[in-house]
Amino acid sequence: MSAPLLSFQEVTYRYPGVQAPALSDVSIEIGPGEFCLLAGLSGHGKSTLLQAACGLVPHFHGGEFAGRVTLAGHDTREHGPARLGAFAGVLFQDPETQLVMSTVRAELALVLESRGHGAGAVARGVEEVALALGIDALLERSTHDLSGGEKQRVALGAALAGRPRLVLLDEPTSQLDPVAGDELIGLLRRLNQEWETTIVLAEHRLERCLSSVDRVIALDHGRVVCDSDPPAFLEWAAEGSPALQTPAAKLFALAGLRPAPAGVRRARATLRANGLLPEEVEQPPAPAASKAAMPRLRRAGKPAAALELKGVWHELRDGPAILRGVSLRVQPGERVALMGRNGAGKSTLLRHAAGLLEPTRGRVERAGRVALLLQNPGDYFVHERVGQEAPADALAAVGLAQMAERNPRDLSGGERQRLALAIVTGSGEAPAVLALDEPTRGMDRAAKDELAQELKRRAAEGQAVIVATHDPEFAAACAQRAVLMADGRVIADGTAAELLAGGWYFATETARILSGAGGALLPEQGAELLRARAHGRERAGDDDRDSAGVAPGAAR
Amino acid sequence: MRSSLLFYRRMASPLHAARAGVGALWAGALALAALLLFHPLVLVALLAAVLCAGWGAGVGRTLARSMRRGAIVWLPIVLVNVLVSREGLTVFARLGNLGPFGQGELTVEAVVYGAVIALKVMLLILITTLASLTVDPDEMLRILRRLSFRSALTASLATRMIPVLAADAQRLAEAQRTRPEGAPRGARGRVALLGAVIGGSLDRAMDVAATLEVRGFATARRAPRSPRPWSRHDVAFLLSAAAVLALAILGRVSSVASFNAYPEIHAPVSVGTVALCLGLLAAVLLPFTDRRGIE
Numbered sequence: 001m002s003a004p005l006l007s008f009q010e011v012t013y014r015y016p017g018v019q020a021p022a023l024s025d026v027s028i029e030i031g032p033g034e035f036c037l038l039a040g041l042s043g044h045g046k047s048t049l050l051q052a053a054c055g056l057v058p059h060f061h062g063g064e065f066a067g068r069v070t071l072a073g074h075d076t077r078e079h080g081p082a083r084l085g086a087f088a089g090v091l092f093q094d095p096e097t098q099l100v101m102s103t104v105r106a107e108l109a110l111v112l113e114s115r116g117h118g119a120g121a122v123a124r125g126v127e128e129v130a131l132a133l134g135i136d137a138l139l140e141r142s143t144h145d146l147s148g149g150e151k152q153r154v155a156l157g158a159a160l161a162g163r164p165r166l167v168l169l170d171e172p173t174s175q176l177d178p179v180a181g182d183e184l185i186g187l188l189r190r191l192n193q194e195w196e197t198t199i200v201l202a203e204h205r206l207e208r209c210l211s212s213v214d215r216v217i218a219l220d221h222g223r224v225v226c227d228s229d230p231p232a233f234l235e236w237a238a239e240g241s242p243a244l245q246t247p248a249a250k251l252f253a254l255a256g257l258r259p260a261p262a263g264v265r266r267a268r269a270t271l272r273a274n275g276l277l278p279e280e281v282e283q284p285p286a287p288a289a290s291k292a293a294m295p296r297l298r299r300a301g302k303p304a305a306a307l308e309l310k311g312v313w314h315e316l317r318d319g320p321a322i323l324r325g326v327s328l329r330v331q332p333g334e335r336v337a338l339m340g341r342n343g344a345g346k347s348t349l350l351r352h353a354a355g356l357l358e359p360t361r362g363r364v365e366r367a368g369r370v371a372l373l374l375q376n377p378g379d380y381f382v383h384e385r386v387g388q389e390a391p392a393d394a395l396a397a398v399g400l401a402q403m404a405e406r407n408p409r410d411l412s413g414g415e416r417q418r419l420a421l422a423i424v425t426g427s428g429e430a431p432a433v434l435a436l437d438e439p440t441r442g443m444d445r446a447a448k449d450e451l452a453q454e455l456k457r458r459a460a461e462g463q464a465v466i467v468a469t470h471d472p473e474f475a476a477a478c479a480q481r482a483v484l485m486a487d488g489r490v491i492a493d494g495t496a497a498e499l500l501a502g503g504w505y506f507a508t509e510t511a512r513i514l515s516g517a518g519g520a521l522l523p524e525q526g527a528e529l530l531r532a533r534a535h536g537r538e539r540a541g542d543d544d545r546d547s548a549g550v551a552p553g554a555a556r
Numbered sequence: 557m558r559s560s561l562l563f564y565r566r567m568a569s570p571l572h573a574a575r576a577g578v579g580a581l582w583a584g585a586l587a588l589a590a591l592l593l594f595h596p597l598v599l600v601a602l603l604a605a606v607l608c609a610g611w612g613a614g615v616g617r618t619l620a621r622s623m624r625r626g627a628i629v630w631l632p633i634v635l636v637n638v639l640v641s642r643e644g645l646t647v648f649a650r651l652g653n654l655g656p657f658g659q660g661e662l663t664v665e666a667v668v669y670g671a672v673i674a675l676k677v678m679l680l681i682l683i684t685t686l687a688s689l690t691v692d693p694d695e696m697l698r699i700l701r702r703l704s705f706r707s708a709l710t711a712s713l714a715t716r717m718i719p720v721l722a723a724d725a726q727r728l729a730e731a732q733r734t735r736p737e738g739a740p741r742g743a744r745g746r747v748a749l750l751g752a753v754i755g756g757s758l759d760r761a762m763d764v765a766a767t768l769e770v771r772g773f774a775t776a777r778r779a780p781r782s783p784r785p786w787s788r789h790d791v792a793f794l795l796s797a798a799a800v801l802a803l804a805i806l807g808r809v810s811s812v813a814s815f816n817a818y819p820e821i822h823a824p825v826s827v828g829t830v831a832l833c834l835g836l837l838a839a840v841l842l843p844f845t846d847r848r849g850i851e
Contacts, residue, residue, distance in 0.1 A: 054770050082774035090770040096720055097763035100713050102564055106694035113701075114772045119781060140566045140851070144719055158771065356730055372734045379731035382740060382752040409755075426736035 004029035005166055005198050006053055011067035013057055022048040024222040035192045037209055038202040039244050040219035041444040042413045046202035050168045054088045055081040088166040089159030093174050095151035099143040104154050107143055111161045129161045148342045149180030166198045174442045177341045177470045178505040185209045204444050207246040207509045211263025234260035243446040247473060247509040247523050254527030267513045276533050278517035304367055306332045306464035307353055307433045311362035314348050322348045324488040330464045337479035338468040339506050344485040346468035350435045368432030375438045377420035381408040386419060391427035398422045414447035433464045440474050452478035472508045476500050476521035497521060563719055564693055569613040570843055573850040574789040576695035583687035585797035589804035590679035595813040595823055599675045601833035605840035606682050612844030615689040622685045630674030637670030638662050643818035669817035724756055792843035799839035807832050
């Protein structure tokens with residue numbers, strides 16, 4: 001075996017002023033050309049491990065560091081991130097903080113210029129990395145004008161410009177829509193396969209990348225608890241950490257099938273081999289945004305709407321229209337998922353719903369207060385103590401009553417989200433509508449499940465819930481109706497089962513495995529379908545044997 | 557959400573196609589002309605030339621917006637000059653004793669001189685705006701990096717981060733508006749809000765610092781010289797800058813653009829004055845007529 005490119009030897013690390021170790025006795029070796037996935041719940045050490053690999057821990061963050069990390073033979077205690085940057089490119093979560101120049105070309109050139117490459121080498125390096133990542137058309141564009149996906153690609157380009165042997169990525173798809181996220185993972189796979197670039201990727205949505213990776217390293221409270229190939233990881237996760245199970249693995253576990261599949265393709269192959277793959281049915285057309293296609297819930301009478309947008313336009317001065325005649329009616333107690341690509345108009349629609357923006361045409365009618373939870377919960381925190389941020393009863397409602405004395409910025413991701421929810425809902429009369437803009441960004445599956453339950457509880461109390469999300473799994477778990485937007489318009493509006501079962505991108509993994517059969521979106525629904533199918537096959541087999549006079553259980 | 561801040565965007569125009577150094581030199585020549593010349597007609601011609609150049613560079617609307625906003629600068633200049641100037645002879649209003657301002661005798665000369673100074677200030681604002689919208693800051697900083705890498709990169713970061721931090725502040729303000737009780741009020745509330753804004757900026761700065769660390773900023777070396785052939789637009793704007801500068805100096809030293817506001821207005825308009833105006837218009841705008849090779 002060749003020498004490892006990255007090696008951790010009994011590494012334990014504590015951030016300054018924190019008692020609990022962020023990494024605890026970590027020993028791993030990653031060889032050249034490997035594609036590794038770091039799995040684990042939020043705050044369990046994935047980001048810290050990546051930062052230790054590139055030298056930011058301990059050089060940038062300080063703290064107590066024990067053990068040894070070597071990158072391409074260089075001990076990270078002796079070499080700082082700048083020197084190690086020649087071997088490892090790093091991509092963090094937020095592309096906004098990774099672009100430091102005004103144009104894409106200058107951004108890509110900066111790394112090479114900083115390393116003292118000549119003008120010719122810089123020009124060639126920029127062209128090559130731009131071509132490799134398919135961003136050559138963006139070279140002269142201003143970095144400020146790029147979309148989220150484009151910014152992330154350019155940031156990846158900057159990380160790769162020096163042709164590092166290792167690329168470290170910390171949840172690079174968390175701010176991207178499903179299309180841009182899949183494109184990025186595809187790009188990483190191509191880099192790995194064609195140029196043998198070693199990749200270490202930390203990601204929460206494992207189903208997005210598990211089929212592309214060679215190896216999964218799971219962390220729990222800073223310790224490595226599983227280090228294996230994807231199928232073995234899924235077997236381990238079923239018992240050891242169900243929150244890390246992918247929807248496909250959960251589907252198979254509930255249906256009593258093995259082995260747990262790493263991806264849609266393998267799942268379908270196993271189902272096909274077992275004769276359980278539903279027939280390829282012609283997908284019904286996506287429900288149009290017309291009255292006739294509205295969910296039954298709407299058509300059963302016409303009670304007062306909690307929120308109604310009537311032909312709402314949002315046109316920028318000297319700019320394009322962000323919303324183009326959007327009409328949307330949400331009933332009390334209804335749970336609606338708002339989906340679509342980045343820039344489709346989801347966030348703007350929610351701002352109109354909450355009255356933060358005024359339509360340039362059309363109008364918005366509200367049955368009461370609209371509580372809007374924006375994308376970054378940290379934006380709400382202006383005090384030193386949780387108890388100062390929200391009333392006691394609101395804190396109690398989200399289960400944070402016992403944390404009133406803590407600093408909001410010390411809370412975990414899920415707790416911050418709950419605190420922000422308590423702030424916007426407030427005390428006293430409940431809001432008529434609860435609107436949430438990308439609430440699951442950077443959340444692990446356990447926290448998402450908690451949030452979905454909380455939203456269902458509020459809807460059961462009569463609040464209308466409307467959630468803008470890129471996560472089809474979360475949409476399926478919390479919403480009964482889904483609205484798909486594109487280019488400022490509502491292009492489809494129907495039940496979640498109708499909308500999330502029939503697509504490639506805006507569909508759950510279960511629906512993609514089962515080709516949308518039976519409208520099954522979640523593993524539980526899919527498993528029920530598969531069990532019924534298996535039962536049906538057994539009965540059909542028994543009938544065949546009876547008619548042929550063959551004894552039950554006899555081999556064919 | 558769109559920011560109202562001004563920043564460079566690559567566009568298809570002859571000025572954008574010229575190298576940053578030439579663009580900056582051209583803007584510098586226009587600014588120098590605005591400083592050297594005083595004749596109102598010549599200044600108006602220069603203003604028209606700058607506005608037309610803005611349209612030619614595809615940033616005319618932004619420039620027009622800057623001009624409208626510039627009212628908060630030029631109006632006070634005219635008013636203050638009218639109130640404090642005592643040199644004019646043509647009194648058009650007597651306001652009596654104005655305390656610290658003395659006798660309130662308002663003169664036509666003071667109004668005209670105030671307007672000329674305001675026009676010059678307005679021209680400088682518009683030329684600076686035009687330059688910031690059309691001269692690639694990265695390329696400029698690349699030139700400066702050869703002198704001081706870290707200072708230039710810090711300036712580049714500041715340029716890049718201004719719209720980002722403005723968007724952060726806007727987001728934070730929006731989040732506070734969604735509180736049922738509204739944004740925190742009173743002095744304590746404002747201090748808390750300010751603390752949150754500063755805290756957010758520091759978090760942002762830490763993330764950017766981490767990015768720069770792993771990109772090798774600590775071991776950065778001087779940017780390499782990158783030879784680049786002179787395009788038709790580089791040459792055209794360089795010649796334009798030279799012509800504008802020559803005409804401005806000519807206007808300053810000769811009598812064709814002479815102007816005195818006090819004690820009485822003296823602004824003769826001769827054939828030479830008109831020729832100077834036309835010359836300035838042509839010198840500024842001719843490079844925009846060649847639109848070959850722009851992208």
